Amino acid sequence: MRALLVVNPAATTTSARTRDVLIHALASEMKLEAVTTEYRGHGRDLARRAAESDDIDLVVALGGDGTVNEVVNGLLHDGPDPERLPRLAVVPGGSTNVFARALGLPNDPVEATGAILAALAEQSERTVGLGLASGTPGTPDEGIPGRWFTFCAGVGFDASVIGRVEQQRERGKRSTHALYLRQVARQFLGDPNRIHGRITLERPGHEPVTDLVLSIVANTSPWTYLGNRPVYVSPNASFDTGLDVLGLSRLSTAAVARYGTQLLTSSPSRGPHGKHAITLHDLTDFTLNSKVPLPFQMDGDHLGLRTSVTFTGVRRALRVIV
Incomplete structure (x- = not known):
């Protein structure tokens, strides 16, 4: 071999x-x-x-x-x-x-x-599904080439936090969970879009989901870890299905406390939930549009600002040794 x-x-x-x-x-x-x-x-x-x-x-x-x-x-x-x-x-x-x-x-x-x-x-191997994100035709982002992601992508608040973390790392700070939590707090205090969201999720055959502050696209679960603690943002997400989405339409102080607690106590059977949370499972094609350019991240890598990103869930994309 x-x-x-x-x-x-x-x-x-x-x-x-x-x-x-x-x-x-x-x-x-x-x-x-x-x-x-x-x-x-x-x-x-x-x-x-x-x-x-x-x-x-x-x-x-x-x-x-x-x-x-x-x-x-x-x-x-x-x-x-x-x-x-x-x-x-x-x-x-x-x-x-x-x-x-x-x-x-x-x-x-x-x-x-x-x-x-x-x-x-x-x-022993398995064939896993992956996500593909690309610029949406007919928008200022249409020329951006498609890029694959393995476990997550996001537009809005979470991407802003990752951008802040990358700035700190460029200044010599170590990537620690404490660093992430500090940047979450700073983004929360300074984000002008956290109460009235600017993101709209559109998918064929369904009414748009509007005014989202945060939109996390998951390809698997757990979505991330705090030390050895798994975090289940989208518990039903899987390498064997399409893409899952968690969207939040409000990030007030009370909402952050509620959803933060739910994330810390999440399990394979239940993730964040409430009247300002939407969860969608096994999506193949959808688009996240923003009224203003917002930060975009993929697999924890900040990729700049976007106004429109089209997502495709591709089953059986790559063989992996496990």
Whole structure:
């Protein structure tokens, strides 16, 4: 078996020594080429070349959710074709590793490598569905190319928080749960759109859902983690179905306290709920439109401002080793 290992040297939870151990373990079981990423988007470029080759059977992403997202977008550059494309394996190396953990992999990179090698020996894999987000035709965003996401995307409040976190990280702050919580509080105090939302969700054959402040598109559940605590924003979301949406039409102080408590106590059977919350399950095609440009995030990566994003849920998009 020939495999490409895409290594993010800035992965927050792996040292150079740990990465060397992992590379040695993988190389003992396959013909492995290990490449360290050197710039943003390098993982996408490497995975695209692997997808276009005829001799790469497996691409392994060693890093966090951002590295995984780049690799997935490289593999699917020309569209999904699970039987032709190399399979994907993920060794978690970031601070949260939502995609890897949602697949059931250990959060420890050494243990996850062992689980991947065992799965390869047993020929254990699954074909997962993914989400695709693109600029909506006929809007100022129509020229923005489509991009795949593995576990979530969002327009509005949550994307603003992620943008704030990225700004802090660029200033040298470590990515911690405390950092996220501080930015949530600061965004809440400074967000002019949190009472009267600007987002409208439109889907074929249904009335629009208007005045949303927050819109989280989930491809799996749990959606994220606080330490080892899973957070179930959309409990019914699954890699085997389309996309789920949680929308909130109000973020008053009382609403934030209520929904924040519901998130912290969420379970696989129930997520946030109430008169200002809407939940939609197993969507294939829909659009989020905004009256003003709002922040947009995908797999925890802030992608700038958008006025309209069209989402497509694609079942059976990529084979993954688990």
